[in-house]
Each structure stands twice: as C-alpha cells, then as structure tokens.
Amino acid sequence: MLDIFQKAKQNNYAIGAFNASNLEQLKAIVQAAQNLKSPIIISTSQGESNFIGKKQVKALVDIWRQETGLDIILHLDHGKSLEVIKEAIEAGYDSVHFDGSKMPFEENLAITKQVVVLARAKGINNVEGEIGYLRGGSSLREAVEVKQEDLTDPVQADKFIKETEVDSLAIAIGNIHGMNKDQNLENPHLFLDHLEKINEQIGNKAFLVLHGASGTPEQDIKKAIALGIVKVNINTELRLAYTQSLKKSLADNPQVITPYKLMPSVVKAVQAVVEEKIKLFGSDNS
Ligand code: 13P
Numbered sequence: 001m002l003d004i005f006q007k008a009k010q011n012n013y014a015i016g017a018f019n020a021s022n023l024e025q026l027k028a029i030v031q032a033a034q035n036l037k038s039p040i041i042i043s044t045s046q047g048e049s050n051f052i053g054k055k056q057v058k059a060l061v062d063i064w065r066q067e068t069g070l071d072i073i074l075h076l077d078h079g080k081s082l083e084v085i086k087e088a089i090e091a092g093y094d095s096v097h098f099d100g101s102k103m104p105f106e107e108n109l110a111i112t113k114q115v116v117v118l119a120r121a122k123g124i125n126n127v128e129g130e131i132g133y134l135r136g137g138s139s140l141r142e143a144v145e146v147k148q149e150d151l152t153d154p155v156q157a158d159k160f161i162k163e164t165e166v167d168s169l170a171i172a173i174g175n176i177h178g179m180n181k182d183q184n185l186e187n188p189h190l191f192l193d194h195l196e197k198i199n200e201q202i203g204n205k206a207f208l209v210l211h212g213a214s215g216t217p218e219q220d221i222k223k224a225i226a227l228g229i230v231k232v233n234i235n236t237e238l239r240l241a242y243t244q245s246l247k248k249s250l251a252d253n254p255q256v257i258t259p260y261k262l263m264p265s266v267v268k269a270v271q272a273v274v275e276e277k278i279k280l281f282g283s284d285n286s
Contacts, residue, residue, distance in 0.1 A: 001073055001095055001126040002167060004039050005207045005230045013282030014210075014225045017041035017075060018274055019138065019235035021048035023060070024263050025242060028270035030064045030072065036275060036284035039071035041095070043233065045078050045138075054091035075126075077233070085115050095126035097170065101133065105156060112164040125167065128231075131160055132172025134211055138235035140181045144188075146174045151194050154201035161206045168207040168231065171198060173224070179215035179236045187212075190220040195227050207231065218280055225281060232281055237273050245269035 033040040075095040076088035100108030132152030152171040174191040214236035
C-alpha cells in the first residue's frame with residue numbers, strides 16, 4: 001500500500017478513496033478503475049461497513065482484485081474506537097483510519113499509538129491518523145465556513161506523526177465533509193498556504209490525506225495534489241449520483257420490480273463520477 005502512495009507522490013498524482021456500502025457502488029468503483037487502469041481505495045465508514053459486512057466486503061474486494069489484477073485497497077474510514085479497528089483488522093482490511101480528531105490531542109495520540117501497534121502486528125502497513133477539526137458529514141447541508149482555528153497545527157502534526165508512527169495523516173486545510181444544499185455553491189477554497197506550512201514541518205514523515213473532497217473546487221484539488229496530497233476521499237458526490245439516478249430509474253420504470261433491471265443506470269451514474277475523479281486526481285494509467 002505504501003508503495004502505491006510513494007509512486008503517486010513521486011509522479012504527482014493521488015489515489016481516490018471512494019466510499020461504498022453496497023454492491024452497485026462497489027461495481028461502479030471497480031469498473032471505473034478497470035476502464036482507466038487506476039489503483040483505487042475502497043473505503044467503508046463504520047455505518048457503511050456495518051451495513052455491507054466487513055468480511056463480506058473483504059471477500060468481494062478479493063474476488064475483484066483477482067479478476068482485474070488491479071491494486072484495490074480495502075480501507076476502514078473514520079474508525080472511532082479500538083473495537084471497530086480490531087473488527088476491520090480481523091476481517092482482513094488492508095488499511096485503517098483511526099479518527100480521534102474530536103478527542104483531546106493527548107487522548108487521540110494515545111489511542112492512535114495503540115492502533116498502530118495492533119495494525120503492525122497483523123501486517124497492515126497503512127494506519128491513517130487525523131488531527132484538526134473537519135466539519136460536516138457526507139450529506140447535503142447548509143454552507144459551512146471554515147475557521148483558522150479548525151486547521152491542522154503543523155507543529156502538532158509533526159509531534160503526532162513522530163510519536164504515533166502513523167503512515168498517513170488526514171489534515172484539515174479548509175476541507176469539509178459534504179456538499180452545500182444549494183448546489184450552485186462550491187465548498188470553500190482550500191488553504192493551500194497552510195498545506196505548505198504542514199509540508200515544511202513534517203517533510204516526508206507521513207503521507208497526507210485530503211478528506212471531504214466532494215464539491216471542492218477542482219483547481220484547489222489539483223494544487224493540493226501538486227503539493228503532496230496522495231489520497232483524496234470522495235463520498236457525498238457518489239451518494240448523490242446514486243440516489244438521484246435511483247429515483248429517476250424508479251420514476252421512469254413504474255412497472256418494473258426487477259432490481260437488476262433498475263440498477264444498471266445507477267451503476268453507470270456512480271461510475272461516471274468515479275471516472276471523472278480518477279482523471280482529476282491523475283491516477284489513470286498509473
Ligand atoms: P465527502 O463526503 O465530502 O466527499 O468526504 C468523504 C470523506 O472524506 C470520507 O472520509
């Protein structure tokens with residue numbers, strides 16, 4: 001996994017981490033990666049992984065990995081307790097994110113350290129930690145203003161990486177989860193100068209991750225990748241494509257009750273978003 005990040009960093013692209021909780025979303029993500037010959041990360045949050053089942057998603061990913069020969073990484077997104085991290089590790093996830101960002105710094109640091117020890121014992125070589133205050137959830141919400149005090153403190157980030165030995169770090173640089181209900185409004189611009197400050201402080205000690213990328217201005221994402229972001233997380237835009245196309249499919253075919261006849265247009269809509277993001281992140285043909 002870390003080889004994939006290293007290669008991405010050297011070649012100035014990022015790997016997309018796409019959230020999924022059911023078979024149609026997984027199909028869409030894998031087909032997009034296959035079409036564009038791209039490595040991908042499939043992320044499941046606590047809720048998503050509880051819905052699909054951790055062992056079940058692991059089995060599906062294994063089959064697709066064998067069939068496609070692609071680098072497909074299964075990642076736990078925003079694990080909030082040691083228990084959920086343990087469950088993911090036991091199920092065979094390749095990579096885990098412990099999100100203690102809402103905890104006091106010292107508590108986040110102490111639990112993240114334990115996560116690293118647990119993960120290493122099972123041969124997992126990507127533990128993602130998080131510091132800084134990331135607002136919102138992966139849904140449509142009112143516009144949010146990001147405050148300077150929400151941003152990841154570069155000195156704290158450096159201490160956190162050194163003491164926990166995480167491989168990657170989710171940072172707050174103006175990014176927020178979710179998108180504005182008023183879809184004419186983009187999310188706020190990223191604080192790219194702040195990303196430069198984090199880079200100066202931490203050097204190559206950890207890979208940097210951008211959460212909450214749905215609805216973020218594309219030019220900002222490109223610049224953040226040029227400044228060393230190697231993993232970009234997308235969820236809300238996929239959820240939106242899924243539900244909008246499902247509603248349309250149901251409305252257009254009121255007599256149809258056969259799920260596999262209603263779902264192809266949904267898979268296609270989600271796949272189109274994933275393909276667009278893979279091209280934006282520059283991981284196609286890599
Ligand atoms: P968005 O829902 O804003 O795309 O964020 C996804 C994310 O960061 C998952 O961890």
